[in-house]
Amino acid sequence: MRLSQFLAVGCLSFFSLASHAEILTGLYQVREPVASQSPDERTQATQKALETLVLRLTGDAKALQSPGLEAIRKDPQQIISRFGYDAGPPESLQVDFDPVSTDRALRQAGLSLWGSNRPALLGWWLNDSVEGSSLVGDGQSVAEPLRRAAQHRGLPLRLPLADLSEQLVGTAENLEGSNPAPLKDASERYGADALLAVHAREDDGKWTAKWRLWVGDQQEQGSAQAADQAALADAVMLAVSERLAPRYAVKPGVSSEQLLEVQGMTLQRYAQLGHLLEPFGAQLKRVDGDRIVYLVNGSAEQLRSQLGLAQLQEVPAQQVPAVTDAGQAPGVAAAPAPQLRFRW
Template sequence: MRPFVRCLVLCLASLPILPALAQPLEGLYQVREPIRADQDEAREEQLRRAFDTLVLRLTGDPQAVSSDALKALRDEPRELVRQFGTRGEALLVEFDAASVQRVLREAGLGIWGPDRPVLLTWWLNEDDVGTQLIGDGQRQAETLRTAAQYRGLPLRLPLADLTEQLSITPEAIREGSDELESHAARYDADALLAVHAQGGDEQWRAAWQLWLGDRQQQGEVSADSREALADEVMREAHAFIAPLFVSAPGQAEPILLEIEGADISRFAELNRLLQPLGGQLHQMEADRLIYRLEADPEQLRSQLALARLYEVPVEADPVDATQPLDEADQALDGAEESVAETPSVPEQSVMRLRYRW
């Protein structure tokens, strides 16, 4: 172990162990695309639909797949596919994450990384049989999980015990009452989705409300099955949440981001969190990390808030944005990894943000 690395490990090991960041969404680059039973689709068309689904997950932009920059890849997406195969009535496609990120960046599209708000979902079904709150262990829970995964949203379902079954009523969901918030306190989630679904046989409709921080949205959808209704709700939830975390083309600006209170595990989490934004480690001093990146400041703030980081005032001591990262700072485990040199940026043109746990 090189002297610098040994010193770094000793410094960070002396810090108190704090809770880790939220877990990333698993299977983000794996798409389970339903095979349309009423159409004789070629395999290329199935892969194309899977590619469309993935691009929407990552960019939040419904028009992204129709851009000229992605046309050639959309016509022939196999070069981005690691493997695929049929599972049940669906085509399971695993895309190569690095290749997909590269082509989206080259197309000038923002990318939403795997760290996403956990969505606690109160889903109340009302049909001819009665009214039931869908809980984690119930049969219908799998329908909601499948829909959320398909749209790239981390889903959390309640226990739906007797107290919750009695408290979470259609009126509570419709009015967004305090009952929802008080019962949500027992679950670790970032956002709250409340859905009142009604119907049966071939006609379903749902009214939904979603809260994320101080933001709120609501809407109504309809579909011809439970599965289609769940997908419609999750699609609209994704459309509301994604713009809060994905930078639109032209909105990014140079930023120096300072993080205080980092330990070894958090260093890895921060790298994963900032990687979709092109974040590069610029300086490292004990538990103080400084990253250089280009992002929309508000979307970066949303992502950092999701990681339970708190913004603090920036002090007057300047960070030299033109100073390259020292060679000894380029690895934690002694691995020699080259760091691409970036053009010097005048310090006064760089926004500085400071965060801590």
Template structure:
């Protein structure tokens, strides 16, 4: 059974991140510095690139021009919402990509071994410093994460997979599917006895597995940077793509499909070109290309690619999908 089959056996749901262009920054020196730090954090989150602030250079010197609204709390924290169109243009002008609001849900599985040799899993009910570090890093990178319940079945399966260094990610993807997640991030952590933590990370997705070693935050950075490369789009030009969707048998299905396509960050315009039975042919103006769009649509399984579309992601015939109620 392929990873894609395993992945699709339980419908996975992409997460729409609503606060990509928002930031809260304590004012430690002056308000101008807080504005700059707020914009720095937003361009990293939206581009998916940790080096984005350095690439923008002097454009960061006047961050207020990109602010849509802002205020200061009673304890002197700047809360600012930047204008999404302006930030996207800023990134594009600098040759940086834009990673949209629709992002993979990632199941985080972390096993910690203490200096005494005992170990434990961090789950959805845990209150721990390690979980807070990972959650904070995920918020900073705009990575939607899911914590497991750690049932006996999950613990047995995950322990077996964690013991296999460099093994196939099949077991991780099965676990991710049970939590309706698009990917799994496994961290095998060991305390160094001095308050630090060394973690061996494995990110499993439908593209395979990648590995990294480092801090608790490194796993989030691995996932965010990997997904940003896959799902972000660069450039100001729009590609015109033909997209056929079959299985649309009711007015509700039509409205649902149209609203879904129009709501995707990558999609800048939608028109209906043809209706033939239960099949609609759309023309989409897309930032990016057919492969980027196909990957974005695959995140939540509302539109399932047909064999032709999956085998030929970009062709004269366009992309073909079937509506999945």
């Protein structure tokens, strides 16, 4: 059955494809540490959870203070589906926010929204402490603070195995250097969308870190400091999240509407494309063989970043066939041409 025939009868099945990007689970679930289960402590932790969630979904530290969220700030319960306590350690309040009402509130407030399909991040993290120097590897106990921080800030984090060959690559010189080639070569087998290199140091009981982030050919960098490793991991992941969000978050009413064509479609790819275009309010316009056209609300740069998560390639303008009116029925207007074209 052709894709167009399949869509016409509305029998859509969801399939998952191998791609680097990840659908982040638990995006609307937030855990905040508490000292007790008293009502006052719960109220404070709930407000903190709301702050964490809004920052996680928008990448904007000032978003919660938006006038459009005043009612939510006063009464977060209207977007909370349930809450409970996790014994830990540390003991924490777990708040589950309702995705539908949360997204609606953010959109009505005119805020940018970063969807659940997010770039997979491979983290090269080197710790230098009084106990020596060590590269954090997948499966090590020292990796847990990094994983918790990444989940808390809404980032899909992967870690290298930190075997002998990777320890030779994950040096302070490579992690702090501006040339990502050694790390990129060693990262190929992990299939990530972005590389995060962090060199953390302990000095007089405090931790500092220098970090670099590579997304394609673009680089971001920064530094962080904290009292312990867990707080340092959270500070780094927060900074990375705030740098990544503008690439993917879509603000209602700001981005322009445009037609997007994707070539090489199959039934399996349809579900994946739907996830990718979810933040852009995609509306299916037409299907022609293995080509599908959507009306989307987003900038060209954001669409390129989002579709790049699934390794789609943009079709250069010079490769687009010229449009002719041959065979066009009299009195029938030609379909508008897409402004952006991509292919699998």
